[in-house]
Amino acid sequence: MTIVFLTFILMLSVFLGFELINKVPATLHTPLMSGANAISGITVVGAIALAGTGDQDLAQWLGAAAVALASINVVGGYLVTDRMLAMFKKKEGARK
């Protein structure tokens, strides 16, 4: 039953993803890609659950490594996107 429920969620978010991205101006493609990339670091949430079991087994070490890697993706992703958008704003201002 959970599988059916989760597949429903998957289907709905796929449609939503398609809807959200339509008609975005070309200059925003790179920041949008970078911003979406930061969201894909959500895997950190799964990694946290694995790293915190306290079991000292392989799964925990894999989880700890995954937490570190996904954190790079999350923190780096959001900061780089913000820097891109800051630059974007300045350019727009200069043109006016």
Next chain:
Amino acid sequence: MNGLIIQLAYVASAALFIMGLKLLGSAATARKGNTLSAVGMLVAIVAALIDQGIVSYQWIIIGVLVGGLIGAVAARLVQMTSMPEMVALFNGFGGLASLLVGWAALSGDASTFTVITIVLSVLIGGVTFTGSLIAYGKLSETLGSGAIMFRGQQVVNSLIVLGIIGAAVMLSMDPTNTTWLYAVIGLSLLFGIMAVIPIGGADMPVVISLLNSYSGLAACAAGFAINNNILIVAGSLVGASGIILTQIMCKSMNRSLGNVLFSGFGSGVTEAT
């Protein structure tokens, strides 16, 4: 009660991701959108931390600090012109993280469905990781930016795909035999390299966008493997929006996605240098 709070927090963070992506689509609100999405991520992480299944915070804290510091420093220091390859690199790390989560989720008594989702997260995560590293190398010109081709490339690729399928079937029949999992990991990493080397440097932004979509799908598959709703929702959001963004980028270059992905193969081996 604790579980309910966590699930509600995941709903809130999913809503923040959706609003964030929406606002990122317009120049006036883009920066605010990025901040909203970051808040969503923070909510999801805090919710994950209060889970009662977590008994030891030591390695979580070390992981977040080390990863966060590396990410922050890299994002600060990178040149404006090198940002696309930096995004590729970050994306690769996200893919590798999904690979590791899938790997860690494997246990001897895993059901066939779980094994399939584990294989998918390892496969997509692995392809994202090495594919992004190659894309990074090509854009930063540490590797040659041209397309790399050799005789029999398609045969090699077909063999890799068959190998992955074979190893996946064997693993689902006997989840205790981790040799097959290692085979899937190794072949997926190899496949990521093979998929990106025949693509030329000018097409790299499109490839990065596609790999970004893959890393979302990898997170989604990892979410199925460990039964985590927010991974499924956020992962499929990124996967779907990434694919459509890739499509739009191709269109603005007057090319089709197939054209970009198989440009190397289409031009024939004789052209390769």
